[in-house]
Amino acid sequence: MARVLARRAGGPRPSARLRRAIGSRTALVALLALVLVGLWWLAGAQGVTGQRLLSLAVRGVMLGGILALGAIGLTLIFGVLRIPNFAHGDLMTWGAYLALFGLTLLPAGQPLAPFSFGAELLVLLVLVMPLVGLTGYLLDRLVFRRLRARRVPSVILAMAALGGAFLLRSVIYLGWGADFRNFYTGRPRPAVELFAGIRVRPDQLFILGLALLLIFLVYLLLERTKMGKAMRATADNADLARISGIDTESVIRWTWLIGGGLAGAGGVMFALDTQLRPEMGWWLMLPLFSSVILGTIGHAYGALLGALVIGVVWQMSTAFLNPAYGPGVAFVVLILVLLFRPQGIFGKPGGT
Amino acid sequence: MGDASLVKSLLLALPLWFLAARALPVRLPWLARAALGAAAGWAAALAVTLLVPSGLMAYLVSFAIVGSIYAVLALGLNVQWGYTGLFNIGIAAFFAIGAFTSALVTTSMPSGAAAAFSQQAFGLGAPFLAGVVAAGAAAGLLALLVGGPTLRLREDYLAIATIGIAELVRLVFQNERWLANGPQPLRGIPQPLACLVRDPGCAGLPAPLAALFDPLTPRDYPYVYLAIATLFVIVVYLVLERAIRSPWGRVLRAVREDEAAASMVGKDVARVRLQAFVVGAVIMGLGGALYAHYMIAIDYTHFDALYATFLVWVMLMLGGSGNNRGAILGAFALWGVWTGAAFVVDLARPLLAAISSDLPARGPYLRLLLIALLMLFILLYRPKGLIGEERFVSRDSQGRDG
């Protein structure tokens, strides 16, 4: 109210107008474009060819697809349940190791050429997704629900999530040890030329396709089903959702099932592209949160957009930077967003 | 080795003296408390040195040193979380910056053959205290950089930013060989006052004092370091107790309890939060320095989220957030649980082997499971920890009455 009155009284001061311009959506998009151009230029200055950069950008889109699987779930849980879920990365790891466990039980089939994996991995994917979703929901029933009932601030929920993350990780350590693992050992995974000298591995194309399919399914769910709409409504205004008679319990259940399921799929995909390590999810957390905040908390399509940006920036930075710094690059993007437009691309001014 | 026991007991007496002086009733004059405390503390120290077998004693001393380092970290976190409500889950960043800064400031540049194996950005060969000061300053500067843009935003953003900075710091010390010897450990970090236990004793020490330390051998150095570490804990504790009872401390709590109200009475909330964040980080940096000079060689693996962040959080929560004594108690208690659990897991090896042949080697991870469960248990069933938050009003009024 005070702000409205001030605006009516005489319009914003020049400094306020400048601030608002810097914090505008256009400015953020321009800034991100600038980051990409800067990366391109930096890489070019070091003699990296345009072809390699394009290949990296395509790989970045693929990585963005994986990140999006994690980030969409994270943003839904953040938006609907107000939990900054620091266990989300570890849910991804959990999904990957559940699939690994399944592979040891199932007979290894022939690889589905040109991919490196067999049909059994697809079967496992379908099994692992609901299992990871259930894990998340179980964590909610045992921990978060009790804390919610006490109406604790969201940092306490974040802390509980952190506890959940280490709990999951300890189970993974106990079950599989701390070493690197692979779904399939000894299978060659050559990169093929796509077009114009852009080289990617077939697996990566599959990963991108699957990510897009899952994201499309999420889109259908959120836009077309009653439960999806109720989830969006709860993220919008949880009190009004309760007043309208929306069954908050089932909204919570579905949010975990979907968020966890996507995280599980993302974990399996990430492990397929790289390898399995108990810490992999923890390291993915920064890119995930960066994507979510870039795309505005609670905003599923924003998270997708954020994940694509982060994925591309991450991959392109490897042209001239030690690849180990990938999560660090995501962090730099996050800091830029926090400095200029903390509410993210789709957020309203003063939203944070 | 009767003489050695005497010196050792003198070194051990410091923390015990402090504890005893604290335990005595407040009504006594401080001089009497100090004297009685000294007597009681020293008597206890002497008894411990004489009665406890030397093997166990060496173990207890190293346990207490690490416990003290964790106590410093927990005290730093208490300023941020306990008193101000700032959610820092990147303790590792400030801990690591402190450790590496102090190491770089106090070591000398490797020369000759060593230079081929070990690289570092600089090595000033400065004394221990210079390293400590630099460690605190570096950690405080980092906190200023992280806190500046994030502390005015919603509170969970700070958590994410601190995770980020911790990862970034770890990545830098892992990958940048030129800075602090890359993934390899940075070695040769000097031990402060090591000359006390070496043969040509410390130069410039008065002869009677030097003679006192004569019976000690280099193997007894941990006793010296324990005295240093506990001195750190005591100083940090006393300074914080002072600060928390000052007007500044009251503002911190006001900000934590009700930001809106605090800003309404004219407190610059963002500024106060930044101050608390920096003070806490400086203390964590001191803890880092303390750690580096104890370990002698450090590398990035020492500063992962589990050891350097998660354990400290559980320590503070276990002891009681918002209570400096709780922070210290929690640090020692949880470190006791953590090391004690290692014994239990060791004993349970045959049982684990019966379940799966892989399991005995992974037994140590049972401790992680235990700590994670403990944390959730505290959150759900005992949010105030072992001794809970200190009630300032009653304590202040008591002080005034006495």
Add this chain to the structure above:
Amino acid sequence: MALLTVEGLTTGYGEMEVLRSLTLRVEPGRIVSIIGPNGAGKSTAMKAVFGLLKPWQGSIRFGEREIGGLSPDRIVRLGMCYVPQTDNVFPSLTVEENLEMGAFVLSGSTKERKERVFDLFPRLAERRRQRAGKMSGGERQMVAMGRALMLDPKLLLLDEPSAGLAPLLVDLIFEKVRDINASGVAVLMVEQNARKSLELADHAYVLVGGSNAIDGAGHDLLGDPEVGRLYLGG
């Protein structure tokens, strides 16, 4: 028999008592208005009736049934819907989706019910695919009322439906309240705009300091010198 009977209701926030021994009745198909000075507890009374606050003492009966202490989603199923004063739409959902959320507890198609709401608010029909967050204050109020009507409630609770609206829109909203009532829905409303709401109301309660001070037929209260002096500006 009364649709809603509140007897001796005492409640508040935390330690602070806001309502003291409040008593009111809403007969089926009537419009009942609650007026009173700021801080008299008008909105609190609505929240307590709708189960957003637990009653400390007293009873709230809806029809035959005691509903004190029931949660809002249970109360909604019994046929009472509530439109809060602020934040009463889902901004990122379309108008149509907002209405569907009002009928969440029903299974099956809601098409027919949506059409009925659109008949009542033709302006919403034109904008059914627009996001509610992008609409004007008056349109939002219509979306909010439409959402609450989706369940065909027997009683509609309106918390200051005209707050913050331009005078022309205020008239429109009151007209809509009359239309809603004409279709057989009883209305319990809280209003700042005392004169207009008394003109509309079959019965009205004047709340002072958390208790009802005066009550009577709307037109009687309009003519009451005491009420006039206190709340109608002369």
